[in-house]
Amino acid sequence: MNIVVCIKQVPETTSVKINKDTNTLVREGTKSIINPFDMYALEEGLRIREKSGGRVVVISMGPPQAEEALREAVSYGVDDVFLLSDRAFAGSDTLATSRTLACGIEKTGDFDLILCGKQAIDGDTAQVGPGIAENLDIPFVAFVRKIRELDNHTLKVERMMDDGYDVLEVSLPGLITVVKEINEPRMPSLKGKMRAKSINIPIWGVADLDMSDSETGLKGSATQVIKIFTPIRDGKREILEGSIEEQIDLLINKLNDLKVV
């Protein structure tokens, strides 16, 4: 079984600082980690390989330093890692990112199952996994908490819902995004860490993926970030007094004044 795991390098949330002038994350000097939800995807990939054989390929899109996240993935025992990195990818929204990752995944070779974390802890969109599946035109299930059955053609999973879970069956190749209930990620191994130190990581850019500039990066994005700001919480409150009828009239007047009704 050929498994592809998508990972994202994210800042460790406990150490993130905000630049007050630009309202953006200060990434310099901030420790980067593999997105925690992706660790569950990685672990699940390794468990499937241990049971059914095959190989686990890990792919990431990001700046050159995302290579560190891929090296860490190697220390857990994955077979191959690939980095998608190019200045032309900069500014990609979830649409452009999933399109780019889909091209990268196709270039890694045949695949049966793609695993992603349910969302990244920095952007929190949960869109890239499903976006990849759409681009590759394969079925997907989000928020998987358990793989019940898996063979070369089909996959039966439990999808976590607010009030329980669904059992779904999909044909392969397919994609799932996983939640933390699915497993407990392992520790790296010493042999893995040694291999991670020396492994040569292929870096693919726009040209390698046969993409045009308009398909990725800022140009390939459907959303544009106009402004980033921290919402001001000025929490004004006013207590209306009088009889219920008087309070209602006062409230209606106030809402009319604020032009919100």
Added chain:
Amino acid sequence: MDYFLTETQQMIKDLARQIADERVMPVRAELDEREEFPRDIIKVLADSDLMGLCYPEQYGGLGGGTFENCLAVEEISRACIGVSVCYAGSGLGAYPILLFGSEEQKMKYIPDMASGKKLAAFGLTEANAGSDASGIQTTAVLDGDEYVINGTKQWITGGGEAEIYTVIVMTDKSRGTRGASAIIVEKGTEGFSFGTKEKKMGIRASATTELVFSNCRVPKENLIGREGRGFVIAMRVLDRTRPGIGAQAIGLCQGALDTAVNYARERKQFGKPIISFQAVQHILADMATQTEASRALVYSACRFIDSGAKNISKISAMAKVFSSDVAMKVTVDAVQVLGGYGYMRDYPVEKMMRDAKILQIYEGTNQIQRNVIGQELIKEYAGKKKK
């Protein structure tokens, strides 16, 4: 302090630290309370290749030495020496085979130990044979192609949990220590059973039991080396493994120091963090200084042993005796810094203090270590001309 570790050594230290932080720290109090053997943690250590550090590559190990092993032991000990003794105790059981076993014995037993599939344990102590190993009463008598073992070993670390036991037995009682031999007994052999698990003051996550042999028959191929070599094997093995106790000690000290300093920074009395008082600073300063001195001595001993040196008894004993005495003192001081909180089980230092005591006792009491050092001094100086 930078001890100029190689890249691999640093990797071992980092990995062991990560496992200690993420897998040992959160459960150490519970393991202690419930006296529960840390099977899951041993599995994690095995899967991370750390069980194979000190075994040669041809037997499935990573080809490291005493130092690599001690770096891992130190980091695990920072979290819990009850767990680290389960890890390191297997090495103690394996060393007689590794150092003195035949090629067949190494091929048969070491790969499973290196992969962590099987744990080993070492059986020397008996009710009447502690510091004086010549008092061993367990016997092994050759009968055809088998040795028949009878007797009881006491306080065996890893008892019941390990699969492979290297046991020191008397093959010729009339010859005293020269009549002792080392022999391999596998768990499950008929006539080999375990006594009840001991209730201990500290290192309660580790299993300590009797090994009971009652007409237990093992193939004569299980003899390690020759008959009569048992005592020498035991002493040589202990020479190599004592720095491991030193590594436990420095890890424990570091854990106690970390806890004490962090507590002193946060605890406020008289309107200030208590670390701002010199009375507290001086305790912490001594704890830190003694810990670092221990570390320097233990690391030096390890490097000397790994250099292939033969005369390692003295430095090995020094590393053990100094660091374990320091660990006792540092953990007592850590409890003092935490005051009443330190005496409560809500904080880890009371456990550390209970745990520390064993370091001055096992693998040769600290009095025996001083005997070893004293004997070596006599030998050394006898060979020197007076000035």
